[in-house]
Amino acid sequence: xxxxxxxxxxxxxxxxxxxxxxMWIGMMVPMMTPSLVVMLRRSADVDRKRVAAAYFLVWxxxxxxxxxxxxxxxxxxxxxxxxxHAVPFVIVLAGVLQLTxxxxxxxxxxxxxxVRSGPWTHGLSLGWHCILCCSxxxxxxxxxxxxxxxxxxxxxAAITIERYVPRPLIAARVIxxxxxxxxxxxxxx
Numbered sequence: 001x002x003x004x005x006x007x008x009x010x011x012x013x014x015x016x017x018x019x020x021x022x023m024w025i026g027m028m029v030p031m032m033t034p035s036l037v038v039m040l041r042r043s044a045d046v047d048r049k050r051v052a053a054a055y056f057l058v059w060x061x062x063x064x065x066x067x068x069x070x071x072x073x074x075x076x077x078x079x080x081x082x083x084x085h086a087v088p089f090v091i092v093l094a095g096v097l098q099l100t101x102x103x104x105x106x107x108x109x110x111x112x113x114x115v116r117s118g119p120w121t122h123g124l125s126l127g128w129h130c131i132l133c134c135s136x137x138x139x140x141x142x143x144x145x146x147x148x149x150x151x152x153x154x155x156x157a158a159i160t161i162e163r164y165v166p167r168p169l170i171a172a173r174v175i176x177x178x179x180x181x182x183x184x185x186x187x188x189x
Contacts, residue, residue: 004146005070017067024063027146032059034160039113039126047119054123062131090143091183094136098176104169106133111168134159
């Protein structure tokens with residue numbers, strides 16, 4: 001698990017949460033902007049600035065929800081090192097999620113969004129569907145370490161590839177198979 005869920009010496013829990021949220025947003029904006037660009041290109045006649053603001057608001061709220069869960073899991077993993085053995089299973093499950101019809105539906109929403117009434121509503125809808133679509137890949141990022149730059153770049157590339165290729169479903173499945181292989185590889189180590 002990422003050490004971003006822990007307090008620094010002398011830091012308060014609200015201060016640690018604020019620092020996490022700042023890093024989360026600092027990470028999500030460059031990671032998710034390529035996907036947002038695709039969705040905005042496919043959403044004609046919208047106020048793109050407001051849509052983007054609403055989209056990233058949803059991602060910020062997700063970070064606020066993830067932080068306390070991450071703290072609890074980090075503390076549990078420090079008390080029970082055996083919990084760390086679950087990481088490969090999370091990776092495998094994230095890969096399996098990539099192969100499901102549910103993922104296909106979420107990806108379709110991201111690749112061909114329906115324009116909602118008003119830019120805020122549209123941006124919130126895009127953000128929500130994007131979070132659902134990326135949930136497996138984000139789980140991998142969270143359990144392996146959010147500050148792992150090569151991993152962050154890989155997850156960003158995977159998410160972006162799913163949005164830009166002509167056949168996104170095939171890309172999602174290939175990415176899922178890679179994740180399953182990586183998870184199994186970690187189990188065998």
